[in-house]
Amino acid sequence: MKRTALRSAALAVAMASGMAVQAQSAEPLKIALEPFSDAVVSEREPVDGPVIQLAICLDTSGSMEGLINQARTRIWSVVNRLDKAELNGEKPKLEVALIQYGSSLQSSEEGYMTCVLPFTSDLDKISEALFALKVSGSAEYCGQAIHHATHQLGWLPKNDETLKVIVIAGNEEFTQGPMSYKNTVPGAVEYGITVNTVHCGNAQGGKQGMWAHAAKLGGGEFNNIDHDRDFVEIICPQDDRLLELNSSLNRTYLYYGADGEISQMRQLSADSSNEAASGMAMNARISAKASKSYDNRAWDLVDASKDDEFDVSEVERETLPEDLQSATDEELEAKIAELSKERASIQAEITKLSAERAEWLEAERKRLGEKTEDALDYALVTALTSQAKAVGFTFSEE
DSSP states (O other), X not given: OOHHHHHHHHHHHHHHHOHHHHHHTSSOOOBOOOTTOOSOSOOOOOOSSOEEEEEEEEEOSTTOHHHHHHHHHHHHHXXXXXTTEEBTTBOOEEEEEEEEESOTTSOGGGTSEEEEEEEEOOHHHHHHHHHHOOOOOOOOOHHHHHHHHHHHSOOOOOOTTEEEEEEEEESSOTTOSSXXXXXXXXXXXXTTEEEEEEEESOHHHHHHTTHHHHHHHTEEEEEEEOTTOOXXXXXXXXXXXXXXXXXXXXXXXXXXXXXXXXXXXXXXXHHHHHHHHOHHXXXXXXXXXXXXTOOOTTTBXXXXXXXXXXXXXXXXXXXXXXXXXXXXXXXXXXHHHHHHHHHHHHHHHHXXXXXXXXXXXXXXXXXXXXXXXXXXXXXXXXXXXXXXHHTTOEETTO
């Protein structure tokens, strides 16, 4: 099946089965913020194993459409890089939170900002939230955004197995607003959080606007990107097959639970949004869906069955697809095993093809003289890789 047909099929499926998700996601999830509060709103218990917590603060003022588009399409490259991380031989759990600031669509009492999405490992929810963002406004209070990210999100306690990072991206001076970054950035550091800054513009403007100084105070990295750059869309020989494999992969998901069917619709909707945005985004997403970071045990029985405490007899049959609602425990176990084997085979082929694609793409970019250093994902990957290594993480294939 050719690319056009695959694209049409994916869009048709998403339109037919994803309307409930689209209706629910017209407005992003918002958490009420209490301006100027110094209390940690959400405290969490420690968890076993390594964790990478990444809070992304995005400027959604009127001039930032290019930044938002890069965030939407390039988050998968960041996921794929972090999926190669290990600490003491164990892969970390990735949690991402999203805060928007500078938006006139948000209350002035809240500093024109809101928490769009609290920390989550549900990558489809992250994609959905990014595509729901709208740009409007001109009051970009970076210092206050750092304060909110520090005090309003569920950060884990300091420990040797958790990397906690804030990345803030925007283009106006870092000095705007009622709260000085000279206080709020060191405040984040006190909680063990590293602060990275991404200035949308040239390096000189970033330095003059105090983006470099904020990163220095936060123990992080300062980067500049061209948020309005048009990147060359390069079609690779592996693309059509990867789209076919993605369709096959989706058929191995077996939803359950109160939100199971809606979550599967969200998965299809995220596929549709990313494919419509760019081939680059879709292929990076497909690669991420073959990674350990793409874990949907909250709604998918195949992933859920990996838990030691999983008990098929406790699955509420009425939440399953209709053809499995009367299945016996043995029949359901057999179905899960069948889909698990099929998924593993598909993901292995996706991983192999994605690696071949990456190698081919790198060579083609060199031939065309196409650079990626001024893109959002490059800035994020560079900073997160060095900071993860600094606390003991290693990366495979290095």
